[in-house]
Amino acid sequence: MDWKRTREPAGAWHMTDDLHAEQGKGDPFAAAIRATRMSMIITDPRRPDNPIVFANDAFLRLTGYERHEVIGKSCRFLQGPKTDKSAIAQIRDAISGEADLSVDILNYRKDGSTFWNALYISPVSNDKGELQFFFASQLDVSDRKRSEHRITADKDRFEKAVKERTAELEAALEAQTTLLHEVDHRVKNNLQMISSLILMQSRTASDDNLKRSLSTMLERIEALSTVHRRLYQSKDVSKFDVSDFARDLISDLLTASGRSEISPTLDLEPIVIPAEKATPVALMVNELVTNALKHAFKEKPDGTRSGRIGIKMSQPDGHLNIEVSDDGVGMADANGDASFGMRLIKSLARQLRADIEWRDAGPGTRVVISMPNGPQQKGNQS
Amino acid sequence: MIGPLKVLIVEDEALLAMELESLVEDAGHSVVGWATSLAEAKDMVDSTRADIAFVDIHLTDGPTGVDVAEYIGDRKNSMVVFMTANPKRIPDHFAGAIGVIAKPYTMNGFTSALRYLQEGVRRPPPTSERPAGFTLSPAFETVWAPAT
Ligand SMILES: Nc1ncnc2c1ncn2[C@@H]1O[C@H](COP(=O)(O)OP(=O)(O)O)[C@@H](O)[C@H]1O
Ligand SMILES: [Mg+2]
Numbered sequence: 001m002d003w004k005r006t007r008e009p010a011g012a013w014h015m016t017d018d019l020h021a022e023q024g025k026g027d028p029f030a031a032a033i034r035a036t037r038m039s040m041i042i043t044d045p046r047r048p049d050n051p052i053v054f055a056n057d058a059f060l061r062l063t064g065y066e067r068h069e070v071i072g073k074s075c076r077f078l079q080g081p082k083t084d085k086s087a088i089a090q091i092r093d094a095i096s097g098e099a100d101l102s103v104d105i106l107n108y109r110k111d112g113s114t115f116w117n118a119l120y121i122s123p124v125s126n127d128k129g130e131l132q133f134f135f136a137s138q139l140d141v142s143d144r145k146r147s148e149h150r151i152t153a154d155k156d157r158f159e160k161a162v163k164e165r166t167a168e169l170e171a172a173l174e175a176q177t178t179l180l181h182e183v184d185h186r187v188k189n190n191l192q193m194i195s196s197l198i199l200m201q202s203r204t205a206s207d208d209n210l211k212r213s214l215s216t217m218l219e220r221i222e223a224l225s226t227v228h229r230r231l232y233q234s235k236d237v238s239k240f241d242v243s244d245f246a247r248d249l250i251s252d253l254l255t256a257s258g259r260s261e262i263s264p265t266l267d268l269e270p271i272v273i274p275a276e277k278a279t280p281v282a283l284m285v286n287e288l289v290t291n292a293l294k295h296a297f298k299e300k301p302d303g304t305r306s307g308r309i310g311i312k313m314s315q316p317d318g319h320l321n322i323e324v325s326d327d328g329v330g331m332a333d334a335n336g337d338a339s340f341g342m343r344l345i346k347s348l349a350r351q352l353r354a355d356i357e358w359r360d361a362g363p364g365t366r367v368v369i370s371m372p373n374g375p376q377q378k379g380n381q382s
Numbered sequence: 383m384i385g386p387l388k389v390l391i392v393e394d395e396a397l398l399a400m401e402l403e404s405l406v407e408d409a410g411h412s413v414v415g416w417a418t419s420l421a422e423a424k425d426m427v428d429s430t431r432a433d434i435a436f437v438d439i440h441l442t443d444g445p446t447g448v449d450v451a452e453y454i455g456d457r458k459n460s461m462v463v464f465m466t467a468n469p470k471r472i473p474d475h476f477a478g479a480i481g482v483i484a485k486p487y488t489m490n491g492f493t494s495a496l497r498y499l500q501e502g503v504r505r506p507p508p509t510s511e512r513p514a515g516f517t518l519s520p521a522f523e524t525v526w527a528p529a530t
Contacts, residue, residue: 193395248514
């Protein structure tokens with residue numbers, strides 16, 4: 001319905017209730033408006049206070065008033081204390097500006113109850129463009145408003161709940177992180193204490209065999225310490241860079257121990273393994289490197305025990321390959337399988353599902369390890 | 383030969399202090415004192431002369447190792463190296479310290495750190511390789527290990 005552009009002769013609207021109610025009776029157009037279920041009124045802005053000059057039955061049903069109570073009155077009686085002031089201002093502006101307007105406004109019935117009114121106001125002018133009336137229709141949209149309110153309230157409640165839950169989770173994470181740091185701190189300190197105990201004990205040992213045993217034990221503990229230090233230095237404690245570990249190990253075992261006559265060859269791709277594999281891999285590499293240092297190089301006439309030691313790490317698809325090699329005496333007369341070091345290496349290999357092989361490198365020994373390492377584990381140099 | 387170092391140990395764990403003392407002496411240096419708290423460390427700093435202090439962050443009276451470093455730094459009578467299992471506790475400016483030896487360190491790791499520090503204190507910058515587990519503070523990084 002496009003009421004806005006209505007250009008009825010002014011007289012048509014004079015067939016209204018307060019004027020000549022009977023005159024409109026034969027007019028099907030007026031009859032339709034009287035009978036429609038849509039609440040409608042017409043006001044006369046040319047009279048003081050823009051009073052209602054026509055109201056259909058639907059309007060009376062909606063508002064609860066009798067016709068004689070509304071005709072001649074300003075629509076103001078529909079407003080009440082909770083009516084939005086800005087909606088009222090919009091209506092005022094539309095009337096004074098002779099503009100049409102669509103607005104949702106809280107109105108009051110005669111009995112004081114309220115309803116949401118989707119109000120539509122439109123000015124009606126005559127042929128000369130002079131303002132004659134305002135036409136207004138009212139639609140009770142209380143149900144829609146209620147569900148709008150419910151949705152807004154639900155949304156607010158939901159957002160609040162999400163915020164609360166987020167805060168809880170953040171606090172829990174914070175507590176977990178603190179705990180992790182605390183545990184990490186203790187583990188590191190304890191590893192340091194264990195090393196200290198072994199070191200101090202070996203200093204007082206007079207027996208050379210015992211000294212050697214303790215020093216082998218210290219090396220193993222220190223390999224674990226290095227794993228732990230490296231693991232918790234990185235941002236992601238679930239990943240472990242074996243190549244970095246190998247570098248630390250070699251620098252620790254060679255450069256620092258003063259065995260400068262042994263030259264290391266490192267060929268290390270950055271390789272990341274899951275943290276749970278870090279310890280067995282590190283222990284295995286430690287055993288192989290210390291074995292080469294201890295057993296491969298025989299004393300020369302000048303008293304030195306020089307030679308080359310090599311560590312190579314690569315990851316062809318889905319596998320981690322580690323090679324520890326030396327150019328020493330080889331393992332032909334190794335007294336092998338019963339010794340603890342060898343058993344440890346083989347057991348760790350089994351744990352890691354690794355294939356391990358000792359090859360004659362002529363001269364020296366090349367130990368080749370190959371184990372599955374998920375294809376998703378990409379090297380990471382950070 | 384460059385001169386040996388006089389070392390102050392600030393460490394609340396007796397066993398670790400004992401071990402450090404042995405390692406320091408094995409390397410030909412001497413230990414001038416052992417403190418376990420901020421107060422003890424202050425007394426010792428005021429009454430002895432050390433070339434370098436190894437300072438744990440967590441002492442008997444709490445995380446006061448940084449305060450020890452600041453106290454030493456104010457008096458400028460010794461250099462400081464932190465030794466801690468929790469390097470994240472060290473402030474970004476390192477309270478003037480040279481760097482940090484992360485625990486758990488290895489025997490060789492500590493010994494080579496000593497050699498490196500001896501060079502750095504006596505004849506800076508150090509020439510030997512920086513040991514694994516030793517991190518320089520940003521300030522010393524620019525002086526001792528400028529990017530080439
Ligand atoms: N790289 C190597 N070169 C020469 N011999 C080796 C090498 N690795 C191991 N061996 C020999 O294998 C033996 C067993 O090694 P291991 O089980 O680690 O015992 P341990 O190191 O305690 O002697 C060693 O005693 C040594 O004779
Ligand atoms: Mg062995």
